[in-house]
Amino acid sequence: MVDNYESFKYSDMVSLHWFVRCWDQEKNDFVPISSEGKNDYYDSFFNFVEKIRIESGEGYKRSRMGVAIGLEKFQFYADVHKNYPLIRNEFIERIEEPLKEEVENILFDVPLILESANSYIDYIYRAKKRNGHFNPARSNLEYFLRHFDIEKKGTRKRPRNSYIEMWQRLGIWPNIGQDSEDTYFARLKEKNENLHNRLSGVIEDIRTGDWENQERLKMLEFLVEKGAEGIIDTFGPESYDLLVAIYGPEKFPEERRFLLGKKPVRKHLATCRRDKPPVERDWETDMIKSLRNIGMKPKIYEDNLMVQRYLRNRFIAPYLDRYFRGDEVLDELKGKQSSDFIERKLIEFSVQHFERIEKLRELSSIKKSLRGIRIRG
Numbered sequence: 001m002v003d004n005y006e007s008f009k010y011s012d013m014v015s016l017h018w019f020v021r022c023w024d025q026e027k028n029d030f031v032p033i034s035s036e037g038k039n040d041y042y043d044s045f046f047n048f049v050e051k052i053r054i055e056s057g058e059g060y061k062r063s064r065m066g067v068a069i070g071l072e073k074f075q076f077y078a079d080v081h082k083n084y085p086l087i088r089n090e091f092i093e094r095i096e097e098p099l100k101e102e103v104e105n106i107l108f109d110v111p112l113i114l115e116s117a118n119s120y121i122d123y124i125y126r127a128k129k130r131n132g133h134f135n136p137a138r139s140n141l142e143y144f145l146r147h148f149d150i151e152k153k154g155t156r157k158r159p160r161n162s163y164i165e166m167w168q169r170l171g172i173w174p175n176i177g178q179d180s181e182d183t184y185f186a187r188l189k190e191k192n193e194n195l196h197n198r199l200s201g202v203i204e205d206i207r208t209g210d211w212e213n214q215e216r217l218k219m220l221e222f223l224v225e226k227g228a229e230g231i232i233d234t235f236g237p238e239s240y241d242l243l244v245a246i247y248g249p250e251k252f253p254e255e256r257r258f259l260l261g262k263k264p265v266r267k268h269l270a271t272c273r274r275d276k277p278p279v280e281r282d283w284e285t286d287m288i289k290s291l292r293n294i295g296m297k298p299k300i301y302e303d304n305l306m307v308q309r310y311l312r313n314r315f316i317a318p319y320l321d322r323y324f325r326g327d328e329v330l331d332e333l334k335g336k337q338s339s340d341f342i343e344r345k346l347i348e349f350s351v352q353h354f355e356r357i358e359k360l361r362e363l364s365s366i367k368k369s370l371r372g373i374r375i376r377g
Helices: 017-022 042-059 072-082 084-092 099-107 110-131 141-147 163-174 180-191 193-208 211-226 230-247 252-259 266-272 283-294 298-303 303-322 330-336 343-360
Strands: none
Touching: 017 042, 017 072, 017 084, 017 283, 042 084, 072 084, 072 180, 072 298, 084 099, 084 163, 099 252, 110 141, 110 163, 110 180, 110 193, 110 211, 141 180, 163 180, 180 193, 180 283, 283 298, 303 343, 330 343
């Protein structure tokens, strides 16, 4: 089941009894019910269910079908269907890790719940961008799960592959005391709370018409994925020109300028679908590298004091560490040449900075105190 899950995850076969009944090991595919039982675990499943029935006693419910001669197998599967949550849980409990978690996720439709939540959010953004508005009848989650064609990336009356089978399973075997939608959101929250919050926010913002909040989140997701969300918190409204310079106008079009700087981005991280890179990335370094690669225009540097400060501090920090260890960095900087506009400016600033420190050292009144002071401009 685990090895072949990707090939049948959108089908109605994602359950123990259907998989055991119709999986053909030789063909590595499902076969009609008339050809059932062509795998090594077909007979053992009957024994397993019988054991559960005996151990559960009156807790094992019987279908109303009734036992008739020649229909024992139909009675068996009718009872399995009625007691499926019990059988599923008992089956999972008998599996050892790490296989246990994989099987549990599959039998509880977790991979499809996560996939469909992301697909729905992306679908809503595409629909809003294409149409400029939402069709209420086609924007709700249930309609999407029933009609979204996974291959065509759009809704169809009769989609070839969709999430409808998953949705129906959630309705047939929901969590205790919940309907299919409650079960969907409960399992989503358990596995990925950020995605749950994001999806809930999209649905609520569609209901209230506050799509500006979603546009801001979409922008934040891109920055988090790049490890660069600190740019907005640091530069506020002035960050727009930097983001365009680093990542291009197609990612940050002019009409989105108003979204920057109105609210801190950190408060939105709990609803962000994207995870920060596993390796801690320094967005300041990325910013400098990106701006140099595209040929940063002097205007961006000269007109933005905060940009100057960040670039200057970043450039001069290692020289300051060496200076206070006794290295002669001033002569080194004076002899340093560069064809890059930014670097020439930073070298010029650093030379002036260390020249000021040297002049201060000549003042006898403060010379003793300077040993415990670092001057960073």
